[in-house]
Amino acid sequence: MSAVMSLNDVGMIFSDPSGGGNVTALEQINLDFEAEEFVVALGASGCGKTTLLNVMAGFLPPTSGTIALHGHPITGPGRDRGVVFQKHALFPWLNVLENTAFGLKLQGVGVRKRNEIAKENLGLVGLSEFGNHPIYQLSGGMQQRVGLARALTTNPEILLMDEPLGALDAFTRENMQELILQVWQRTKKIVFFITHSVEEALFMATRLIVMSPRPGRITHEYRLDFCQRYFELGNARKIKSDPDFIRIREEVLSIIYGEEIEG
């Protein structure tokens, strides 16, 4: 299968304006995304995972290398790559439905048509009843669901999720993991998901990439199927307490802690 999105030798160097030398945020990133993949990037803070997402989204032009979507090079942000942020990304002057329909409004889609599509997506994240609510009345978890519905509404090729569950409490977070997997299963979008929770990464990913800092690079890669097992069993807790799961969790943790000690 040919890659939908591919990164070739992507590097990112930030020059320090105060003259303290350059910081290599990303070095030689090679990554291919194939259809229906759920790729999770895991790493300690400062390993360049958010920079990587910003480069893929087109917010930051890389200092070296190329990124292509279906063979076409990426030069800036676009609606073929939907982004879900950790927080502060919704528009409080719009209600839930208007937030969700925003991308279609930009394209000039008529109000009836765009509300219809937005309602479908709100249904996908379980917020059908909340279209008319102002977003500042929603809980953090519900706001993230609106963010997901909104990113899906422009029908992107790939969903880029920048620690979308990082600001949520542990219980909401586990529910949201399952919700995101269900949405992924139904929409078949490629997902690139950033987290620094090992358990979350293992549970959700079909492919896990472990990144390490200074310079930011990919050190390990795993093919995983815990999310498939979740779809079969429907019990997240059972999968997370499975011996296989715990073994890989400890392995990945020792990689990350090992690097911390080296660094």
Place this chain on the structure above:
Amino acid sequence: MALEWIFKTEQRTKDPYGAPGTGKSTLISIVTIVSILGAWWLVTELQLIRALFLPAPGLVFSKFLKIACVDHYLERFLVFIGSRTEVVAECEGFSENALHQHILASLYRVFSSFFLAVVTAIPIGIAMGVNRIARGVFDPPIEFYRPIPPLAYLPLTIIWFGIGDFSKIFLIYLACFAPLAISARAGVRSCSVEQIHAAYSMGASRNQVLWHVVLKAALPEILTGMRIAIAFGWTTLVAAEMVAAKAGLGVMVLNAARFLATDIVFLGIVVIGLIAFFFDALMRQVEGLLVPWKGKA
């Protein structure tokens, strides 16, 4: 000692260990207003201060009835509905104008200045916030004139534009301009980079980001700037009406002071204060309607 006392009264609130200073203060404010009015009445009733310095509330009220020509207009109304045949009471007013004419003259000056400032200063402030060149061009003149008291450049506006209404409106316009431009400039900074990135990743153009995100996010601060600006306008009104104005609340106060008619000075001050207060209350309602998310997200 005083601090200790303030803290003790604070602790009597329902939430003793919460953030200090929360809870309603409306009732206390009403008590304050009543106390001030009561003290005013008592001091004048006991004749502790001469009427030249502090006229009695009743005196100010009767001056209000006289200058507003209440008798005259009441009779005209009675004639109009046919229960009276002629108008006897004359409308004296003050400085050749009835109170409502003074009020209308001042309202016209303040609000036309405010309107002109809104349509010019807000676009310029937004341009300053989103454009390096605009910021470079407009920042020095605005920051230079902003702290200068309007009374200092009043003579210059008269030399340039004469003694007509234009120089008065121009003076108030300048007073409103700076706070509006500065709030609009600061307002465009109030959207988060995530909001901007989100819009771009949904396919927004630069103009769409500016219109649908930056400007919307700036609205709360712009409205706050409007409230500050109109207050500046009212504070500049008396200065603007110092030279060659026939009608206006500022003229009324200045002329009254010249004749030591302290009651009319009081009346003018109260009327200006009330108009400004009610307009601000209206603006707060508008804020509630237009930017209900203010301070919540």
